[in-house]
Amino acid sequence: MPALPAVTQPVPVRRRQIIALFVLTLVASTAPAQQDRPNWDAQRARMVESAIIEAGVSDPRVIAAMRATRRHEFVPLAQRRLAYADMALPIGASQTISPPFVVAYMTEQLEPKPTDKVLEIGTGSGYQAAVLSPLVRDVYTIEIVPSLGKRAAKTLRRLDYENVHARIGDGYEGWPEAAPFDKIIVTCSPENPPPKLVEQLAEGGRMVIPLGERFQQELCLLKKVNGELVRESLRGTLFVPMTGAAEERREVLPDPANPAIINGDFSEVAEEGEEPRPAGWHYLRQAEIDPSARGDNPAIVFSNKEPGLPCQALQGFAIDGRKVKRLRVGFTAKGEGLRFGQRPSQLPYVVVTYYDERRVWLGDEVIGPLRGTFDWTEREEVLPVPAGAREAGLRIGLLGGVGKLWVDDVRFGRARD
Structure with missing residues (x-):
């Protein structure tokens, strides 16, 4: 499938370094720099x-x-x-x-x-x-x-x-x-x-x-x-x-051997007060449905003008790292003026976050960042799964970056050996 234009490719960097930047970005977005004694x-x-x-x-x-x-x-x-x-x-x-x-x-x-x-x-x-x-x-x-x-x-x-x-x-x-x-x-x-x-x-x-x-x-x-x-x-x-x-009394149980997300094409819309939102996705920030983003097909659009502000959508899923070694994650995206926010780590990514059975964070795997201006482009990667993973979350959006990002056709599932 076509790769994103060269301007969207990141400088090579280890994923663990990106993970550390994500954590620092999240803290910095809501808290000033700490001195020897935190100013709570x-x-x-x-x-x-x-x-x-x-x-x-x-x-x-x-x-x-x-x-x-x-x-x-x-x-x-x-x-x-x-x-x-x-x-x-x-x-x-x-x-x-x-x-x-x-x-x-x-x-x-x-x-x-x-x-x-x-x-x-x-x-x-x-x-x-x-x-x-x-x-x-x-x-x-x-x-x-x-x-x-x-x-x-x-x-x-x-x-x-x-x-x-x-x-x-x-x-x-x-x-x-x-x-x-x-x-x-x-x-x-x-x-x-x-x-x-x-x-x-x-x-x-x-x-x-x-x-x-x-x-x-x-x-x-x-x-x-x-x-x-x-x-x-x-x-x-x-x-x-x-x-x-x-x-x-729970009747519906997830299958951690076959992880899945729903509404990856954003065609199912639920009402949230007076604003429609994509069903199945939660913790939306500066995100809305564009009903005609691709002709008659809807997409989710993220828009942010203030560097550092949250701008995202999330979805959780069950996964068992003993049974699922790799995930295949794909999506189609369009960008307009995408640039970093308060720091270089604040850019659009697609992020899979893993947790163990105690819900302790195990790490992130990312696709991206997405930068600049580009027309609808497909992206897909196979991401490793930690053996200790029992739950995970999928996060998309600007993640503190600035510009406008449309995302559609999020494809997700177990990568077969």
Whole structure:
């Protein structure tokens, strides 16, 4: 297949060097350079401006809570340097702390009021409960993993979150003795709404919850009206699965021996508020569907004028590195004025990111970068898979770069020997 024009070819560089640049870029986009002693307040203020306000969160009470909540206190020491990057981070036991934008967005959709009694399913690190604490009367939070639940409760006590009540248990069953709840927020994903949580939601209450298959989820708002649930899809997302009883009831399981993504041609469109978005893709930034990008064929288009701003779309998938040694990844792209952002590593790439069974990052493999101006061009490569990989994510976009990039016909699958 035709290669990209010479102007789009990178100076030869080891992929591990590119990986390191990606990590540094992500940190630098939300945090100023650290001195001997990190200025957490400055980093947090910058994160709120760039990753929360600029991304569309507008509730002043939620913004104030995000400014006041010290995320670094809830992040393990090994990950603390990344505390104010807008990214999920491992916290142990195969769980993660959600990106700050996701926490702020879900909190805003909950419409918290000072009189609310809120139930949180999936305490994790305790960060979401801490953000909710100044916004509501009481927070009841449940964690199924004892080590995480004990650590989070200790952190919340140490930081004087007196209206947060924590327990260890299966969130699928809720907290019946404290019910009903005005609001319920679920930070792990079952396939369907747990019946006990529906029962424990007060009339007129709101529940924000990710629902769906393991790697194809929708963040949903459920409202209880006359005893019935009214469901509204908010946006595509990707959360860790709800374990315990919810996992036992899961009907659709991914096949890690045959990794796949969906909607690579961007023809399936879902509504996200007033804006259409490509079904199956999540964490979109400065991306939209161009319905006639290639005649009658749609494509996703990324556009960014401010160097360093996030501009991307992601999709997760299951993979078993013991069974899949290589992935074949291809796509068709068109570029207009593509150039790097705040630093040379901020350029359009197609990136596959691998994680082990504990959701610890194993590394990236990349195709690109894409640079300059060029007409529709095909690109395909075979990428190696680490033996320890159990999950992965596909990321496309400008990734901090500047210009306009159209992507279509993303082809993806196991490379046969």
